Amino acid sequence: MDSINNLIKHFNDFPGIGPRQAKRFVYYLLTRDNAGLRELSSLIAKLKQSVDVCEECFRFFPRGAKKTELCSVCADPGRNRSLLMIVPRDTDLETIEKSDTYRGTYFVLGGSIPILEKNPEERVRLEPLLTYLKKRVAAKNPELREVILAMNFNPEGENTAETLVEILQPVITAANIKISNLGRGLSTGTEIEYTDSETLKNALKNRQ
Amino acid sequence: MDSINNLIKHFNDFPGIGPRQAKRFVYYLLTRDNAGLRELSSLIAKLKQSVDVCEECFRFFPRGAKKTELCSVCADPGRNRSLLMIVPRDTDLETIEKSDTYRGTYFVLGGSIPILEKNPEERVRLEPLLTYLKKRVAAKNPELREVILAMNFNPEGENTAETLVEILQPVITAANIKISNLGRGLSTGTEIEYTDSETLKNALKNRQ
Amino acid sequence: MDSINNLIKHFNDFPGIGPRQAKRFVYYLLTRDNAGLRELSSLIAKLKQSVDVCEECFRFFPRGAKKTELCSVCADPGRNRSLLMIVPRDTDLETIEKSDTYRGTYFVLGGSIPILEKNPEERVRLEPLLTYLKKRVAAKNPELREVILAMNFNPEGENTAETLVEILQPVITAANIKISNLGRGLSTGTEIEYTDSETLKNALKNRQ
């Protein structure tokens, strides 16, 4: 394969990009000057060196002047360390941070577990999660009291939550930690008439 | 105005119908045979005579062979009469019935109360609701224990719920009845990354 | 079937209306006052009496104070009677009139002919078209010089045009009348990159 088509193939692998748009990307790059292309190329080549992974929550964050082990949330003494929220991806964590509704800590799972997946530990960070959870339980600074599963409300998210409950249960039970899921019910803008049965059931069960 | 344009204007008032579709309706009717038009005309003329309004919940229902006062839900001895759910419209009641998640009774408010509406009692059935609530409280067959406000999750729905709480409060408090709203949180299909702050806040508050 | 469900069924037959919206129509009508329902019912019952069909082009038009045989276009001495445009429906005629690009006369076919339709003459006004065409040829006021087929550019429209050519050919040829189709090519807003092959072929063939 020639290098243009190879580049198109690379862009085609980007999330949400089809072959036509991948090709437009290449034509767009051909209109860029050499300095711009060199910079983009260099940023991609050095991407991983310019990014640190938080040793606690596994979130990606820009490497500063000197290497740090913890991301801004995990390093923040003002966060409530009795709460640990498990989110599928970095982008989920960002959405929650932007909503300004949560002051606890996080763990980024790195994805969701598809139904029937045989090796979930190769998909997401199950081993690191368990290690981190045990560390948090042992640390008691302060005591960890609740693990919140913030999974997407779809079959893959449900499956991920169930797998997590199974895996975390022994540690959770031993340490007397509560495990919770995000509440379900009507979301902003919902009109009763157009609401699915599952959501109505949850909204009714969780009425208050 | 000639009668074609008058008919177009009528159809234009139908919910969700613009002038272009209203005109298509008229052209469509012109292709129908006379028997069909006569039947449609007659069904519309007699619509109200062929429909009863439930004396309890104010729901519309088809008039049977002999006139009945109560709709199928209100007449059903199997329904849980300790619960009363207030819904905006007949269509909301139908969605909830179809979801098969609720076995209590209903009251159809007849709409929602827009923000800044000065005469809400002309918009929706506030007076009849209060009368019916008092009757249910007095009846004790069995005791009414909870009023559920099943309003749309939008500003008009919020406003309606607030107005209802104000109006119902004296009766509710005197009779020691709980007043609740449908639960809020993630609805089916929600992905964390794309969730609005309001919904995240509710999902977090209502986690379990 | 009770009369409410019968009415829902009627509305469900309206163009573009599904069962849910049909039901909303009925609930909407239940909120109308009796005078409004009676007027709507009456307009529908008398629809055909309040409408005339043009004796020439078969277009529907509102009946005026006294019955007239011809619609406003066919009665207009300013129209160019050397041109006859055949359109599928009244709504197509209206779109063309609004575009203010055509000053000839029309014939409303009453629909299109689906592919493989065995009895096209039961679907659309083939017989009346032929009769009218012969009359126009004979009249010579002035001589009819061109028949324009203004069909939709889709398989059903293509099929209709082909059937019309077959049926009209003898008269057309004998009277030395030109038969034409609307031109094909790029339509407003078209971008070359996203244009289908068929349209490009036509645009290239019809370049000028």
Next chain:
Amino acid sequence: MDSINNLIKHFNDFPGIGPRQAKRFVYYLLTRDNAGLRELSSLIAKLKQSVDVCEECFRFFPRGAKKTELCSVCADPGRNRSLLMIVPRDTDLETIEKSDTYRGTYFVLGGSIPILEKNPEERVRLEPLLTYLKKRVAAKNPELREVILAMNFNPEGENTAETLVEILQPVITAANIKISNLGRGLSTGTEIEYTDSETLKNALKNRQ
């Protein structure tokens, strides 16, 4: 700006990509292995060296084993060199080639000329076009007989066509070359009822 945000900014400049998707691209790249990132980086850095620009039509094409001056179309002796089609961009040329409706030659303008643009020659290849046109006129292998302007059917495309006509006129006239635009009218799938006036006017004018 840190290098992650710098990379997000680069992706944000890609055609059709907003800030949210730009960020997702970066997170996606962080999941790629080092070999994949190095390859992508290298393909971008060497993009321009791996691409040739056709000396005749200015189309981009992958550089083969040895450098060639002409793209596959311009080098093809089977193409009809009496026709020259001017297209805005490489992607337009590709769409036309795929449609398999044109066997002449091309010139890629490199874009369109916005209305009120004061320096169109800095936007698109006007000077190179004029040079190439003169060369083709002089060459007579065979004689160039028609220049086809294949511009988008929108204000910018119209403006580009008008500018081209002005600039090319002297050469065109002297050499007795025809200048044409792609035909206009109904495009595939068009229904008369929903057609805009401009398109109807063109369809009527170009009827045949």
